[in-house]
Amino acid sequence: MPLPDQHFLPTRAAGLVHLRDFVPLAGQAYGARRNFDLGAGRHGENVSCLSPYIRHRLITETEVLEAVLARHSPKAADKFIQEVFWRTYWKGWLEMRPAVWQAYRAELGWQLDRLKTESGLRRVWQDACAGQTGIAPFDHWAKELAQTGYLHNHARMWFASIWVFTLGLPWTLGADFFMRHLLDGDPASNTLSWRWVAGLQTRGKAYVATASNIETYTEGRFSGVTGLADSAHIPEGPDNPAPIALPDFAPLADGPTALLVHSDDLALGDLTRAVPEPLGTAVLGDIGHRSPLEMSPHVQTFVDGAVQDTVTRWADKLGPVSRLTPEDVAEWAAALGARQVATLYAPVGPVADDLAAIDHALKANGIPLIRLRKPYDSRAWPHATNGFFRFKEKIPALLGAMRGFEVV
């Protein structure tokens, strides 16, 4: 029976229902069927649809992996485990190359400026975003994304490939279109996947969608598609920068502490354990910075709900809760009499940019911002130095460290 993938209720309880229902499928069935896109309403038959929950850490990667390993052997669930670690790999890769995120934002700003003056480009972009290109599957996916906030991985690959190579649109505008609509829109997974399709991530290796592949993996829902580009014109771009070390932050000190909660990591256990009696908690919930353009209301509704669910579940550990904009945090912390503010680490992206600005303003009041990084991230990210193939070799050790057992 199809799982309710069209109903991404923004609560941890709803995410746990997705996880429970999916776990039996996470073994060999996932390996065999994960590439088939059966269309909205049927995705849950082949893939987990957990990405909006994992993205905001309503459910953590560790919880997902543990649930799957409680039911399947590492070998049987090999494919699924690898996909979860693709997320971890992308996060680590970007964390050690923040310049790639900054370059994406700069290039996006430039392409958005071009839209203001180049009417031909603007028309193609508008038609692509509205699903009015005349390429039936592409138009279908544009609308599915706007309506549901989700696309199957294979549809994301086909869509991005057609965007770049058939329509000739800049990849950054496509990445931004995804960021505005995906409930799981993620600075690392999204930016780097678009770069990968366009041939920038693994230099010279691009992904070219073909009509026969689309027909096979949509089980004939889209057959006889014509007019797709059959080769890749890879856009210009600089070489990937060398990885830099992950940033280190000061540890928590004793003394009156306030908490800061944000939508990049809503698994508050580490934070509330580290600071059992906070003076109060500031909550940042605005996601406007994910794109320079207007975000889909679906995404804001999901994030608002996820933040509200989290604050409600942890109410007895947070003290008085204030919803604030980043600009108000420093004054709030000073008024509370905080000697430090503690928050969960936000990886490279808009929330980390907000935290940097907050850090700066807090420092002016002599209050440090302490970022707590989860051990799962600290263990895995430094291995994202090369391609995924090298990273993958570390998965057994990372699983072992996570669970405290040897993986054979």
Ligand SMILES: Cc1cc2nc3c(=O)[nH]c(=O)nc-3n(C[C@H](O)[C@H](O)[C@H](O)COP(=O)(O)OP(=O)(O)OC[C@H]3O[C@@H](n4cnc5c(N)ncnc54)[C@H](O)[C@@H]3O)c2cc1C
């Ligand atoms: C152009 C493009 C853009 C993408 N943008 C995003 C994005 O903004 N946010 C995002 O979370 N994923 C993104 N992905 C990766 C992937 O498509 C989604 O994570 C996946 O489709 C989510 O569906 P699921 O939860 O059913 O995945 P499942 O197949 O059930 O996988 C389980 C989990 O593993 C992770 N995962 C699976 N595949 C990938 C992958 N290829 N890369 C990274 N993580 C993966 C996700 O957290 C996912 O929830 C993108 C892929 C492409 C090709």
